[in-house]
Amino acid sequence: MTGEGPLDLSESQALRRRAVAVDATLAYEGYVLARDRLVDGAYPLYGERASGAHIWDVDGNRYLDLILAYGTIILGHADPVVSEAVLREIRDGFAITLRKRVQVELAELLTTVIPHAEKVFLLKTGSDATSAAVRLSRVHTGRTRVIRWGYNGWHDWCATRPGGVPTEAQAVVDSFDYNDLDSLRAAFERHPGEVACLLMMPFEVDPPAPGFLAGAAELAHEHGALFVLDEMRSGFRVAPGGAQERYDVRADLVTFSKAMANGYPISALVGREEVMRAVGEVHISSTFHVNGAEMAAAVATISQLRDGAILTHVERLGERLQAGLAKQLAEHGLPGRVLGVPQMPFLRFTDPDEAARGRAHDAFYTETTRRGLLLHPNHHWYVCGAMTDEDVDAALEATAAGFRAAEAAAHG
Ligand SMILES: Cc1ncc(COP(=O)(O)O)c(C=O)c1O
Known part of the structure; x- marks a missing residue:
């Protein structure tokens, strides 16, 4: 110190x-x-x-770090197993036009570790994943509106400052008070039959009240909307399978990033096959999608975390x-x-x-x-x-x- x-x-x-x-x-x-x-x-x-x-x-100056790059570090900085896996990818060429073997390995690992994950879409940032989840939900339900809670990224539908955001983008997005199912119910009832998804962090500072997350999922389904958990912070931190495992709740789609690869830039949208099928009807793309280095980091990280x-x-x-x-x-x-x-x-x-x-x-x-x-x-x-x-x-x-x-x- x-x-x-x-x-x-x-x-x-x-x-x-x-x-x-x-x-x-x-x-x-x-x-x-x-x-x-x-x-x-x-x-x-x-x-x-x-x-x-x-x-x-x-x-x-040396510091004991409890900011941990805003939660991207779960094992510890410069974890040697992760570093070695990344270096191997770098030595072999990690951006080689074709998908790399590690992409299949990571998808298999995620569907094994994450409850109810049947299909995986790998992206780069948390905002990529939450925005993709919203788009898939809209196609799957044929609806437009979103109810969201917590910090979900910087794209138009969830930006926390109004500058540069068309008002229409957020006019179709509602929120509610955390741990308050009546407030969530009221948000659904303001626009019956119009909400594509409820997308929320499972918690931020206050832990979820008993039954709150399951109640939120139930309300979403009652109103014909998908339940999407934004597990950017809770994922690979509160349990190997994230908040679904920890709090015994089931989501239709789940987004991960941060701790998933111990600091390397990668995110994942996972979910039920029936919902993920909408990937064929939406535009989600990124030049760096198939780069292997961060996928190798994710495999090396999750492999160390999976026994709990x-x-x-x-x-x-x-x-x-x-x-x-x-x-x-x-x-x-x-x-x-x-x-x-x-x-x-x-x-x-x-x-x-x-x-x-x-x-x-x-x-x-x-x-x-x-x-x-x-x-x-x-x-x-x-x-x-x-x-x-x-x-x-x-x-x-x-x-x-x-x-x-x-x-x-x-x-x-
Ligand atoms: C819960 C949550 N969702 C989404 C995001 C957005 O991720 P990114 O900054 O990688 O776009 C963050 C980032 O802090 C987050 O904490």
């Missing part, structure tokens, strides 16, 4: 000054997503390398972290809550005094970063398989210091 003094972030800041001139993501006020905003000046901006549960920034042992370890460490955080929070008497499923924990400061809450929040995340613990201040965290009990101890030492700093700042 990094020491107590302020971090040397000079190289990160020098790179940022250069980037502002040329990098569109930095050149404008704000960030791509509002919640990606970190505590200004406290966080490293550029990384040099990563291994296991740790990353090193360009100034040489790594995910059990991840869950146990997440539980330890959450229990430790809850204890520390109570000891400091700071208004706050430990949230999330253990594999994706989060902490929320809840002081009703907004200024005091902001000071506690910024002080906590500044202090934990300074002590070599990389936590996202505005987005749930992730735990990976390379993390150890000693890492949890170190994380809790850093959060203890973070709470001390938060308490001082809240009262300051």
